[in-house]
Amino acid sequence: MSGLGAAWALSQSPDRFDFLLYEAQDRLGGNAVTADMPQDDGSSIPFDISVTACIPSVYDHVVLLLEQFGIELLETRFSYSVRYGDGVYAHDFDSDIRRDLQDEIEKFQRVLKRIKRFAFLTRARSRVLNALNPYNYISMGTVLNLCGLSGDFRYKVLKPMFVNFLMATNVFDMPAALFARYLEFFDIERATPMRTWDQGTRRIYEALSAGFRDRVCLGRPVRKVYRQSNGVAVEDQDGVRETFDDVIFACNANQTLMMLDRPTMLERYLLSSIRYESELHNHTIVHSDSSVLPDNEVRPLETRSNHIEQYGVRPDNYEITYIMHNQQPWAHGSDKPCLVTYNPISKIDESKIVHRRWFQHVVHDVRHIAFLVPLFQFIQGRRRTWHCGAHTLVNSQETCFVTGLAAARQLGADYPFDDPGARRAFNHYGRILHGWRFRKARA
Numbered sequence: 001m002s003g004l005g006a007a008w009a010l011s012q013s014p015d016r017f018d019f020l021l022y023e024a025q026d027r028l029g030g031n032a033v034t035a036d037m038p039q040d041d042g043s044s045i046p047f048d049i050s051v052t053a054c055i056p057s058v059y060d061h062v063v064l065l066l067e068q069f070g071i072e073l074l075e076t077r078f079s080y081s082v083r084y085g086d087g088v089y090a091h092d093f094d095s096d097i098r099r100d101l102q103d104e105i106e107k108f109q110r111v112l113k114r115i116k117r118f119a120f121l122t123r124a125r126s127r128v129l130n131a132l133n134p135y136n137y138i139s140m141g142t143v144l145n146l147c148g149l150s151g152d153f154r155y156k157v158l159k160p161m162f163v164n165f166l167m168a169t170n171v172f173d174m175p176a177a178l179f180a181r182y183l184e185f186f187d188i189e190r191a192t193p194m195r196t197w198d199q200g201t202r203r204i205y206e207a208l209s210a211g212f213r214d215r216v217c218l219g220r221p222v223r224k225v226y227r228q229s230n231g232v233a234v235e236d237q238d239g240v241r242e243t244f245d246d247v248i249f250a251c252n253a254n255q256t257l258m259m260l261d262r263p264t265m266l267e268r269y270l271l272s273s274i275r276y277e278s279e280l281h282n283h284t285i286v287h288s289d290s291s292v293l294p295d296n297e298v299r300p301l302e303t304r305s306n307h308i309e310q311y312g313v314r315p316d317n318y319e320i321t322y323i324m325h326n327q328q329p330w331a332h333g334s335d336k337p338c339l340v341t342y343n344p345i346s347k348i349d350e351s352k353i354v355h356r357r358w359f360q361h362v363v364h365d366v367r368h369i370a371f372l373v374p375l376f377q378f379i380q381g382r383r384r385t386w387h388c389g390a391h392t393l394v395n396s397q398e399t400c401f402v403t404g405l406a407a408a409r410q411l412g413a414d415y416p417f418d419d420p421g422a423r424r425a426f427n428h429y430g431r432i433l434h435g436w437r438f439r440k441a442r443a
Helices: 002-011 060-069 096-116 119-123 127-131 140-146 151-165 177-183 201-209 255-259 265-273 331-332 366-378 398-411 421-435
Strands: 021-023 032-039 043-046 073-078 080-084 088-092 192-197 215-220 222-228 231-236 241-244 247-248 283-287 306-310 319-325 338-342 353-358 385-387
Touching: 002 021, 002 201, 002 398, 032 080, 032 247, 032 353, 043 201, 043 331, 060 201, 060 398, 060 421, 073 306, 073 331, 080 151, 088 151, 096 177, 096 319, 119 127, 119 177, 127 421, 140 151, 151 306, 192 201, 192 215, 222 255, 247 398, 255 265, 265 366, 366 421, 398 421
Parallel strands: 021 215, 080 306, 247 385
Antiparallel strands: 032 043, 073 192, 080 088, 222 231, 231 241, 283 338, 283 353, 306 319, 319 338
């Protein structure tokens, strides 16, 4: 999303910018993937397998983009269930786990209220005020320890919810302020109303790239980027080189480090310090085999958007299944289940497998948010090199899109929206990404 955002912003001024978008895969979109479930009549139904929905109140730029492209946001909801040994937990289900942990659930809600007293500092469009929130510098795991919340609560209730919507493993390493920010929208005791983009994210990427498809190089991985005083040379895997004035990296930090020829000491330190966790969301199978879901009173196949199964000795080993015919409304009409299983342990019928993928996701720990993100401003633009993506800010479609727009803005592209609220958010994030040199968007 970040790379497409940068390319789209540059493409708005074709008389000023000429560019190529290198994409190693055979499709656009990074970790946001749309799959197709074959139907018995020969047709297929699209659905997302990773980035599946949004909360419009904090997706200013994505909402404006969808309005511009005429893509409708449809109502959906996030409603998960967990099977942990012989017990189950769900938002609206009276179970042994809920009864046993109800006191801790209520205690956790009180802890959240204390953290949220400082939330105005996080929401403020001011880097100074943001930095004053003490919960930026303490992990959520430390807070849980200090408050005496049990392992049962963490691994049977709290972590299963987070690994569903955030697609991250080390969620308790996250700053408590960021953790609590997510829980302004999600709740462990009730389903969360959300919106999803009609027909999946692929439709967004097709609309974004419609004006510059001749500049997109699919299936063309970059091997090395050479930087000189008068420009940069990009060399693909076949050894073909092309020269440009600047380069924008919209890939993972570890991939960027591999591509850079002679990175500076700060680039080496910063890009190698970004952590990636693929443990729970590494191997992914898209399929229609409903046997991965339990046939119990919670009825996940019919009523849940997500289901989690704990397995093995480790308390947070989870098999996670996205039940997409319940998440994305148009998929209700599928003649077979639309399922996405991460970290699959259950035996899945090979004849019902549609697709396999492998993912890598950034870890938002205290060090990353409080220390590494602010350092990016010191490598942005150096030696004609710009950086965008989840590792430069926070992992969401909204913020990734903004990081791409901000990189294009630094090259001289116009800010493409006329919305005061979105502009304020853009300028705030831009200052975090690029420091005092950021070219603010003007009314």
